[in-house]
Amino acid sequence: MSRRPPILPTLVVLAAVATMIWLGVWQLHRKEWKEGLIARWSAARALPPVAWPTVPPADDSLLYRRAEGFCLAVINFSARAGEDRYGNAGWRHLASCRTGGGEGPGMLVDVGWSNAPGAPPKWIGGKVSGIIGRDRDRHILLVADQAAPGLVPSAAPDPNDEPNNHLSYAVQWFSFAAIALVIYALALRQRWKREDGEGRKAP
Numbered sequence: 001m002s003r004r005p006p007i008l009p010t011l012v013v014l015a016a017v018a019t020m021i022w023l024g025v026w027q028l029h030r031k032e033w034k035e036g037l038i039a040r041w042s043a044a045r046a047l048p049p050v051a052w053p054t055v056p057p058a059d060d061s062l063l064y065r066r067a068e069g070f071c072l073a074v075i076n077f078s079a080r081a082g083e084d085r086y087g088n089a090g091w092r093h094l095a096s097c098r099t100g101g102g103e104g105p106g107m108l109v110d111v112g113w114s115n116a117p118g119a120p121p122k123w124i125g126g127k128v129s130g131i132i133g134r135d136r137d138r139h140i141l142l143v144a145d146q147a148a149p150g151l152v153p154s155a156a157p158d159p160n161d162e163p164n165n166h167l168s169y170a171v172q173w174f175s176f177a178a179i180a181l182v183i184y185a186l187a188l189r190q191r192w193k194r195e196d197g198e199g200r201k202a203p
Contacts, residue, residue, distance in 0.1 A: 005188055013184045017177045024173035031166035041159035049129065052099065052107050056140055064159050067132050067142055069107050071097035071125030079117040080136065082110075083155040090115040092154045094141065097125060108141035112151025123148035133157030 041064040052069030053062065075096045082092035090113055097107040110133070111123050130144040134157070147153045 003192060010184075013180060017180050020173045020177035020180065024170040024177070027166045027170035027173060031164065031170065034162070034164045034166060038159045038162055038164065041162070045131065045159075052142060054100075062132050062140060063134065064157055065132050066129070068127065068129045069097075069109075069142055070099060070127050071095065071107060071109060072100070073098045074123065074125050075106070077120040082113060084113040084152050085155050087155070088113075088115070091117050093121050093148070093151060094135070095121070095123060095125075108135065108139060110141055110143040110154045112144065112147030113154040114151050121148040121151055131157050 037060075041060075044064045045066065047065060049066040049068050050062065052067050075098055078094045078096070079091045080094060081089070083089055092110050092113055095109045095111050097109055099107050107128075109128055110130075111121055128142055128144050129146075130142045132140055133143050135141050143154055143157055145153065
């Protein structure tokens with residue numbers, strides 16, 4: 001009796017497996033890209049400070065750079081969950097600043113950490129230096145080296161905290177491809193056993 005697998009189902013399974021393998025390889029390339037990006041960001045921390053940009057860049061080219069800016073006036077404060085430089089959980093206090101007389105995005109400054117949201121910090125602005133990071137909305141902000149009165153410095157942005165799960169995603173896709181092949185092989189085996197049994201019963 002013929003042991004050739006059915007053409008159409010086999011083509012469908014092989015196409016699905018090829019797609020999964022391609023996705024796994026793509027994730028490996030993404031892993032290499034992300035590792036290079038993290039290495040570049042790590043090196044950026046040793047570069048000379050830059051002035052806070054008048055217009056935020058469209059890319060992540062300024063992330064983890066040391067920067068200096070001047071807060072002319074605090075427009076408002078907000079508190080968001082975060083950590084201090086010792087890893088303690090609490091609240092980061094962010095100041096939205098006006099940096100010039102005209103319209104513009106201004107500057108968002110992390111002025112320090114406390115263990116409770118509390119009242120707005122007693123900070124009226126001025127010269128700020130620190131490291132450029134991102135807030136939860138992926139907007140850039142300046143994490144100040146020196147905290148506002150009554151606060152302690154927030155955790156400095158660290159490129160090693162950037163997620164890089166591409167290797168695990170690649171392993172998942174390769175595993176899915178292997179599982180699909182095993183399942184299809186078992187299905188073919190069951191089909192052929194059933195056909196053999198039916199052939200023996202036939203007169």
